[in-house]
Amino acid sequence: MVPPMIDQNDQKASDSKGTEGDDTYSFGFEDVTGQEKTKRVRSVFSSVASSYDVMNDAMSLGVHRLWKSAMMDWLSPRPGMQVLDVAGGTGDIATRILQRANRDLKPDQAPAHVTVCDINEAMVSEGRDRALNNGRMDGVNWVVGNAEALPAQSAAYDAYTIAFGIRNVTHIDQALCEAYRVLKPGGRFMCLEFSMPEAELLQKPYDFYSFKIIPLLGGAIAGDRESYQYLVESIRQFPKPDAFSDMIKAAGLSRVEHRTMSAGLVTLHSARRI
Numbered sequence: 008m009v010p011p012m013i014d015q016n017d018q019k020a021s022d023s024k025g026t027e028g029d030d031t032y033s034f035g036f037e038d039v040t041g042q043e044k045t046k047r048v049r050s051v052f053s054s055v056a057s058s059y060d061v062m063n064d065a066m067s068l069g070v071h072r073l074w075k076s077a078m079m080d081w082l083s084p085r086p087g088m089q090v091l092d093v094a095g096g097t098g099d100i101a102t103r104i105l106q107r108a109n110r111d112l113k114p115d116q117a118p119a120h121v122t123v124c125d126i127n128e129a130m131v132s133e134g135r136d137r138a139l140n141n142g143r144m145d146g147v148n149w150v151v152g153n154a155e156a157l158p159a160q161s162a163a164y165d166a167y168t169i170a171f172g173i174r175n176v177t178h179i180d181q182a183l184c185e186a187y188r189v190l191k192p193g194g195r196f197m198c199l200e201f202s203m204p205e206a207e208l209l210q211k212p213y214d215f216y217s218f219k220i221i222p223l224l225g226g227a228i229a230g231d232r233e234s235y236q237y238l239v240e241s242i243r244q245f246p247k248p249d250a251f252s253d254m255i256k257a258a259g260l261s262r263v264e265h266r267t268m269s270a271g272l273v274t275l276h277s278a279r280r281i
């Protein structure tokens with residue numbers, strides 16, 4: 008059975024956190040209040056929603072497909088699984104999970120199910136409309152909600168996935184505690200996120216590509232150079248893989264491991280709720 012979502016005012020929950028104390032959070036290279044970060048991240052993804060998937064292919068020269076495929080290999084989705092895909096955007100990860108889990112479905116097996124949860128209504132609408140147009144509404148439901156206060160029941164999911172989303176979250180530690188809360192005991196946490204190239208030799212060309220080419224592509228394809236400037240800056244502000252592993256452990260998750268890909272450009276993090 009698909010776990011029912013909880014009706015809660017997640018927006019207020021996250022927005023109020025930013026007003027606590029004098030804490031600041033990085034929005035790219037700028038330090039802003041938590042409330043301001045949440046607001047600006049929402050505006051970035053509202054602005055790029057309609058061209059988001061085309062831009063992913065353009066920016067990564069299609070390689071994001073290989074990274075997501077590696078995520079599926081490690082996650083190994085299976086029939087009957089209940090998955091919560093947080094910061095799921097237009098549903099690319101959800102589609103891949105369902106394709107993998109249900110590809111050899113036997114008549115006596117229940118199909119997998121994915122709930123896509125994203126803070127941004129524009130991204131969710133884009134994904135839902137596309138799924139509808141492609142006749143792919145089965146096995147997925149779409150929810151607007153904040154990773155920091157998920158509108159989801161505790162201990163309800165076999166897997167929690169988040170791809171290229173966690174670095175946009177204001178209170179990452181809170182989002183990780185939420186991941187722990189919603190997973191069933193034995194459930195799997197899997198996060199795909201950008202990291203930085205390991206070899207010093209690659210750093211200059213990577214910086215050139217990030218700061219000169221990607222904002223240009225953002226301007227040309229999405230009509231929004233600034234949002235893509237934020238995206239490349241936010242990669243530099245995200246904790247290194249070992250430091251992020253420590254945050255995952257601090258949230259109570261166990262068997263924390265990571266694998267880097269493409270010379271360190273992205274990292275897959277896996278853990279379990281025991």
Ligand SMILES: C[S@@+](CC[C@H](N)C(=O)[O-])C[C@H]1O[C@@H](n2cnc3c(N)ncnc32)[C@H](O)[C@@H]1O
Nearest residue numbers: 052094095096125126127130153154170172175
């Ligand atoms: C780079 S997109 C990734 C989308 C999708 N996971 C993928 O891999 O194609 C990042 C997504 O994170 C969402 N997001 C940012 N902050 C969030 C939060 N606090 N809670 C839930 N989603 C959030 C954005 O709205 C956006 O859709």
